[in-house]
Amino acid sequence: MPASPPAIADDSSVRSDGAVGGPSFSPLYRQIKGLLITRLQAGEWRAGEAIPSEQELAARFGVSQGTVRKAVDELAADNLLVRRQGKGTFVATHAEEKIQYRFLRLTPDKGAEALGRQLLDCKRQRAPAWIAKLLQMRAGDPMVEVRRLLHSGGQPVVLDEIWLPGDLFKGLTAEKLNQHRGPFYGLFEAEFGVHMIRAEEKIRAVAADADSAGHLQVPLGTPLLSVERLSFTYGDKPVELRRGLYNTSNHFYRNELN
Amino acid sequence: MPASPPAIADDSSVRSDGAVGGPSFSPLYRQIKGLLITRLQAGEWRAGEAIPSEQELAARFGVSQGTVRKAVDELAADNLLVRRQGKGTFVATHAEEKIQYRFLRLTPDKGAEALGRQLLDCKRQRAPAWIAKLLQMRAGDPMVEVRRLLHSGGQPVVLDEIWLPGDLFKGLTAEKLNQHRGPFYGLFEAEFGVHMIRAEEKIRAVAADADSAGHLQVPLGTPLLSVERLSFTYGDKPVELRRGLYNTSNHFYRNELN
DNA sequence: GAGTGGTCTAGACCACGGC
DNA sequence: CCGTGGTCTAGACCACTCA
Known part of the structure; x- marks a missing residue:
């Protein structure tokens, strides 16, 4: 896929323009992030389970792996996902964490x-x-x-x-x-x-x-x-x-x- | 510069090997990050001032812009630097911030x-x-x-x-x-x-x-x-x-x- | 050895700010 | 208009895990 402007092949309506009155611009990786959050919310993958590999997600969404990577990076920074090198990317969970009571200071x-x-x-x-x-x-x-x-x-x-x-x-x-x-x-x-x-x-x-x-x-x-x-x-x-x-x-x- | 293993052209001794007993591995961009922190610590750029552009830093360190970018990304996430699109990257400061009292909750x-x-x-x-x-x-x-x-x-x-x-x-x-x-x-x-x-x-x-x-x-x-x-x-x-x-x-x- | 995430590069193009 | 950071891609190779 050549460097065409942001457009997702999967589903959901997204925009790349800067039309007056809208949020004016949303990079591709943020749109991917949004889609992933929707999936998480829908319970497509359960807490602690692995989500599909970056390659697979890239293919599914019709974008490059690097773009999926940046979306997943942000979700990991937000503590919604956990990356484990060599194993995969997992849905974050409050259970079975070494740090019990994640929110208790x-x-x-x-x-x-x-x-x-x-x-x-x-x-x-x-x-x-x-x-x-x-x-x-x-x-x-x-x-x-x-x-x-x-x-x-x-x-x-x-x-x-x-x-x-x-x-x-x-x-x-x-x-x-x-x-x-x-x-x-x-x-x-x-x-x-x-x-x-x-x-x-x-x-x-x-x-x-x-x-x-x-x-x-x-x-x-x-x-x-x-x-x-x-x-x-x-x-x-x-x-x-x-x-x-x-x-x-x-x-x-x-x-x-x- | 071809995809040679991590090695910085600027100065300071860095390693890319996994020798026994050491920290075993430090990616290039982290070494760059370390060098930038050293510069900040030395006061090479004052609070609120712009640091050199990514291109210039990449040239200076002998790495690609993408590698510098990742180092700067982390420093921005750590609140040591502030990125401003179209203007440059600046040394973070507690003065002249819109949010006075950054640490006061x-x-x-x-x-x-x-x-x-x-x-x-x-x-x-x-x-x-x-x-x-x-x-x-x-x-x-x-x-x-x-x-x-x-x-x-x-x-x-x-x-x-x-x-x-x-x-x-x-x-x-x-x-x-x-x-x-x-x-x-x-x-x-x-x-x-x-x-x-x-x-x-x-x-x-x-x-x-x-x-x-x-x-x-x-x-x-x-x-x-x-x-x-x-x-x-x-x-x-x-x-x-x-x-x-x-x-x-x-x-x-x-x-x-x- | 196969599969996963992690790093690094090179190049193209976009968005923004200021001259 | 130019220079800055921001996005996206494609491909190579490295590090880690597990069968």
Whole structure:
């Protein structure tokens, strides 16, 4: 194929012109990236599975391997895909990763104790307005509410409240959550096909109230880290709201700035 | 130049072999990247200035433009360089950026008030052991200590303590800090040639003590966000330690997870 | 040894910015 | 108009994994 202007042989309408009023230009590799995201979203390949080789994708889309490569490069940089030389390119997963809890930035001051989990509660309710708004639902829509504790070295460290859209997590029960090993996000992928690919957190310092002080075994009024997390799947669709209270007397929240 | 194995025509010894005991392999573009970092570190191009064009660098290093491109791509991803189509590639700077305070993650709950600064203190001291350790100095080495407040809408929001190696910041005085407009990091680049390119933060919730409560105008014991930041220049050399206490009643610390 | 991703090259053409 | 970075292609060869 000679160096013809961007045009994809597969499907979906794409443009290469700079027509007035539009996004004005989208390089080929971004269009390929978009197609791949669509496929991922549709569940064409499951979490942890390999996607087709670059050669095969190039043939399928009617572009050169280099163009597919650049699309895959970006998806790997976005943590949607994982490249493994000699083996292939795989759909990123929260399960079976060496780093458990990919989104949890809590670090112990010393040591590296594994975290223990204790489920407190799991019930279905109607979404209050403020949660519905963040999850882009309507107030009163069905919602799942989960409460749990994370322990480190026998001491409770994190009290989490988790809210999920009811229609996406239909069969979710306390039993399922208890049976499952590893992070919830692994379960969400395997059982409900929901991939968390990105999240935004808002962090504040707050004083422990009666409930949190009780669960975290600290005096009333103890300063705690409040971490409000909104997680997104493909297409920037919010699918989980979480509010964690962290006891930071022996742990800290680690962050890297670039 | 035919497709000969990696070998740089410019200078510096590089290897392409997989000899036992070494790092075993370093692609050409990474070696180029290393050379560019060396140049940046040496101050060959100042903050905000353009570096030579890709063609020129390719000629200088005796590699193809594509290889230089990949090196520059990584440096841009690391925020050491900024690409501007049609204009050139520039050395990243904390000054004259639209986003002031590149490393400050504090966000107001509503509005977007500009931050006011108030210098409290600037004195030269001898480094205590714990600071010296983090800054990779010896205890007792000369050190500059700065204290300042950040205001938002007339209210104090952040109390910062900043520690800098004395030998790197020789002429730093309260007067200089007060005269300067914009973030300290801009001044550090222009006056002392010190570029902050990366930082690590440890975040905790703490209770306001007498000093911080006074400066932030909150009751004693108010929960505050404690943000300890260690900043690095080229070569992962730590050059600034900072401890900020944030009043999070009307602001939050924003973070993005990928 | 076959198949995968990873590197390097060379050349053509496009988009953008400023003269 | 020219020079810059940005895209796309085609082909060669290298490094890694696994059967």
